[in-house]
Amino acid sequence: AQKVTQAQTEISVVEKEDVTLDCVYETRDTTYYLFWYKQPPSGELVFLIRRNSFDEQNEISGRYSWNFQKSTSSFNFTITASQVVDSAVYFCALGSNDYKLSFGAGTTVTVRA
Amino acid sequence: DAGVIQSPRHEVTEMGQEVTLRCKPISGHNSLFWYRQTMMRGLELLIYFNNNVPIDDSGMPEDRFSAKMPNASFSTLKIQPSEPRDSAVYFCASSWGQQETQYFGPGTRLLVL
Numbered sequence: 001a002q003k004v005t006q007a008q009t010e011i012s013v014v015e016k017e018d019v020t021l022d023c024v025y026e027t028r029d030t031t032y033y034l035f036w037y038k039q040p041p042s043g044e045l046v047f048l049i050r051r052n053s054f055d056e057q058n059e060i061s062g063r064y065s066w067n068f069q070k071s072t073s074s075f076n077f078t079i080t081a082s083q084v085v086d087s088a089v090y091f092c093a094l095g096s097n098d099y100k101l102s103f104g105a106g107t108t109v110t111v112r113a
Numbered sequence: 114d115a116g117v118i119q120s121p122r123h124e125v126t127e128m129g130q131e132v133t134l135r136c137k138p139i140s141g142h143n144s145l146f147w148y149r150q151t152m153m154r155g156l157e158l159l160i161y162f163n164n165n166v167p168i169d170d171s172g173m174p175e176d177r178f179s180a181k182m183p184n185a186s187f188s189t190l191k192i193q194p195s196e197p198r199d200s201a202v203y204f205c206a207s208s209w210g211q212q213e214t215q216y217f218g219p220g221t222r223l224l225v226l
Contacts, residue, residue: 042219044218045220047215091156095212096212099144099161101158101215
């Protein structure tokens with residue numbers, strides 16, 4: 001069975017602070033896919049990034065960066081210099097050999113001005 | 114490019130009434146998913162279509178729920194009769210294939226009184 005754990009329920013920071021969201025996953029599949037989605041207060045679910053299990057290269061995209069560590073089964077996400085517009089619920093998700101996505105419970109990020 | 118389109122965005126109805134939610138997937142996508150999001154259960158997959166054919170409806174809660182996809186650009190999720198416990202946000206998502214990234218619509222917020 002697949003499982004995604006987001007241990008942080010809520011994070012509150014002041015604008016311009018960095019925020020790191022933790023995600024730990026469990027799967028027996030050798031090929032799998034990891035995702036981060038953002039759900040702002042308006043309610044939509046926005047795709048942010050996808051990483052395949054065979055691609056451990058970490059990236060930085062603007063203020064976002066990701067740290068994929070297969071050895072620890074973690075896929076952490078960092079927002080640098082946070083802004084109020086980053087306030088949202090962030091979901092980590094895991095997919096593998098079929099169409100099903102396993103979502104974590106989500107981490108609510110509040111960025112205060 | 115247009116994303117996944119859902120209508121209505123909000124629906125308030127009374128118990129016992131029929132509710133129909135609509136979804137237009139991203140053009141060219143051949144996989145369509147219906148999800149339900151509640152505070153208690155998080156995101157749940159209700160049904161998955163591939164090339165307009167229902168592949169997995171094991172997540173549909175009961176016979177009151179039904180979904181159709183008459184063509185590649187339109188799907189409906191119907192609840193008849195509706196009950197207060199059906200109150201949730203219903204998301205439609207689409208992708209190029211079952212292991213590809215799922216892009217979500219804005220959701221329909223349903224309230225059954």
